[in-house]
Amino acid sequence: MLADSLIVPECIFRPGSFTGLMTVYESNYIRLLNLSSDLRDIPTGKGRERVSKSSRDCDLYRKILRQERYTTTINLTYWFDDESERIADPDLVLRVYHDAHLVEAVSGTQEHCHPELREFAKAHSSELDRRWRNNIMLNKWLDFLLDMGHGFD
Numbered sequence: 497m498l499a500d501s502l503i504v505p506e507c508i509f510r511p512g513s514f515t516g517l518m519t520v521y522e523s524n525y526i527r528l529l530n531l532s533s534d535l536r537d538i539p540t541g542k543g544r545e546r547v548s549k550s551s552r553d554c555d556l557y558r559k560i561l562r563q564e565r566y567t568t569t570i571n572l573t574y575w576f577d578d579e580s581e582r583i584a585d586p587d588l589v590l591r592v593y594h595d596a597h598l599v600e601a602v603s604g605t606q607e608h609c610h611p612e613l614r615e616f617a618k619a620h621s622s623e624l625d626r627r628w629r630n631n632i633m634l635n636k637w638l639d640f641l642l643d644m645g646h647g648f649d
Contacts, residue, residue, distance in 0.1 A: 512628060514624065517624070520628070520632060520635055521593075521598040521599060522597065523635055524634055524638065525593075527635065527639060528590070528599050528638060531641055531646060531647055533649055534649060535568050535592050544559060544560040545558065546558050546559075546648050548647055550644045552645060553645075553646065554574045554576075555574070556572070556641060558570055566593065567591055567592060567594065568592040569589065569592075570589070570592065571588070573585070573586065573587040573588065574586070586633065588630065588637075589601070589602050590602065590634065599634070600631065601631045601633070602630075603630070
């Protein structure tokens with residue numbers, strides 16, 4: 497696995513900036529590729545949903561929502577059973593840009609179950625802040641998932 501400390505950003509960026517956000521997208525791509533290297537080769541139709549099991553973490557669900565020539569849109573989530581319903585949290589929709597080697601968290605849960613995630617979302621509500629929040633969260637979550645031994649290959 498590639499260590500983050502060895503990744504040299506191609507530009508100098510300010511946290512919270514658009515340029516910095518693109519660097520986070522690049523980092524997301526590297527992490528997601530380590531978790532699931534088959535994103536371009538997933539057959540259409542059946543087999544679009546996969547589960548990664550780890551003895552150290554919850555089951556991780558990946559569903560292919562849409563596949564096009566240069567992009568793949570996926571859903572990545574945990575499922576929790578509540579008293580009366582199943583809850584997906586975090587519930588992220590990711591767009592993989594294969595040609596640019598970027599991954600963007602295009603949407604996430606609006607109201608999280610976990611108090612820490614709710615506070616983080618409240619503090620960052622503008623569009624650029626929302627994109628930063630979702631993509632930094634994805635970045636850290638992908639790191640965690642790799643540390644827990646998840647993988648779809």
